[in-house]
Amino acid sequence: MKQKTVGGCPKPLWIAATVLAASVGVTACGGGGGGGGGGMPMLPMGVVPTPAPAPAPSPAPAPAPAENRDAVPGSEPSPSLSAPQAGSTAAVGNDSEGIYAAGVRGLAFVGADGSIARSFTVGTLWGSLKLTGLDWSFNPDTEFSFLSVSQATGSGTFAPKKTMNGTYAYGTRDPADFGPLTYTIENALAVSQASVVGTWSNNDSSLGVTVQVDDKGVFTGTTSGAEVGQCTLSGTVALAQPGSAKNMYELKLKAVNAATASKDDCELTLATAGSYVGPAAIGLVPAGVFESNGYFRSLMFLIRSNTGATLLVGLRKQP
Template identity: 60%
Template sequence: MKNKSNGRVRPSWIVASACAAGLAGCGGGGGGSDAGGLPMLPVLPAAAPASAPAPAPAPAPEPNRDPMPGSEPLPSLDAPQAGSTAAAGNDSEGIYASLLDITLIGADGSIASKDHIGTMWGSLTVTGLDWSFNPDTAYYFIDASPVTGSGTFTPKKVMNGTYSWDQRAPSAFGPQKYAVENALAVSQDSVTGKWANPDSNYGVGLSIEVDATGAFTGKTAGVQVGDCSISGVLAQAQPGTSKNMYGFALNAVDAGIDGKNACKLSTNRPYRGPAAIVLVPAGAYEGNGYFRRVFFLVKTDNGATLTASLQKQP
């Protein structure tokens, strides 16, 4: 199943117009003489009044550049929050992203990556600033295919390299930029509460409620996933730190009624994978702030994958 976004939401715009009409006048004239025979001055036609000017258009309202309720400012990689991945992590771990790709790399070198075609799972060997895929790494499209490849890190800036899967010619891996969300300091409490992706335009609707321990319950809807009751755990990958990386475990149970909208997720194999808090614009202007979402990328042991981006709910 494809996820809805790797992170930014674009705003939309609306345009309106108005019009006005003017007025016209009339006139007349005549001639003759009075009893004294004195000629009378001719009555000249009255000048037509000028058309009434169109009213000036109402000034457009000033755009709202203030923070939206519930939003927060974007963190800075130049001054990362204390304890965040950017402040306390190594030179390779974290969230990396490009226009169509997102990659999550754990402190232990584990890697989960999503592009516009498929997903990649496995681990890296990192030596200095150089990295290479370990033999356990596979690319999942229709089937799982072994992956080879290598590249370099520019510390806390970019990840770059090449890779090959299913014995294909090497392709570029990246460049993927070190995401600004790595500068965000988080805790277990940061994911407590309700999170949802109610938009089912892509056939995947999902909502969960997470308690203080990270345990959650929820449900799914949509043509790609059907009606499922779900439960699991959303917990920090490194408890006690402030790094923005979590582990996501999900179990599904069929909640379809009378065979309708049957759950299409795996109900006998759990889903496992990484998650992180990402930020999406709250409006058209940076001053509007950013909303938090939980992005996760998980799979079963036989390669069924699930990914979504869940926005924090009131």
């Protein structure tokens, strides 16, 4: 099954500096007198050599610009897992529910009802957990999706509101590590239905997505780029637990082909009815190097169709 990824976390900016060094060689020629070779050049009697001018002092290097530790305009401070916002998952949720992360594409959504959706570098996992205290195991409905769909098995433990560990396997593969997955700061963020209102988009030229969400959670949007083609989008994004402040939503998306040429056909409708569903949350993207620079909001979601096609998306909130 196809897996598409948009967004995600921000790429580091590397700055390279090149220094050009110049050297100067001075050659002096002397005259006079015979004698063997190899000695110092002879100078005429009574002639005092003029000393070479002293090299000009190198200019002092410009002072390095001060590191900007101030809040970036438009950003917000990070919430704190040690002092979570009132009503947030970290404040009122159970010991397992929430958002977890590992690596670049290792994102997991664990619902209050034990549902789970997780992305890997390759493939996605969907299903539910059987919970016994802090121990978990996959229920029989849990599947791993990549090229084909296979039943997944696995088990492990939670460290309450800190980590999720364990092993998993699917098909004929040997068990592999399922974690550690880390409980993220987004769990300390209190949200509402109004938190998703506005325009959300990314600037990926090969897989672009833009959506506009109204105060009821209804959205419309478009896609562009070679990876996904031209689609018209519609759907809803609503709190998983209406009336709560927990940072977990359910997103339903419908894609329709909007291409005017076959090369731009909407990839989200191929071999599917164009309908997708899955969990979503408000993500926090660092606005700079330092925590004091603040964070920008994103709308991140992991959705799949009834054929197993999946889409992992992170869209930045627009002013």
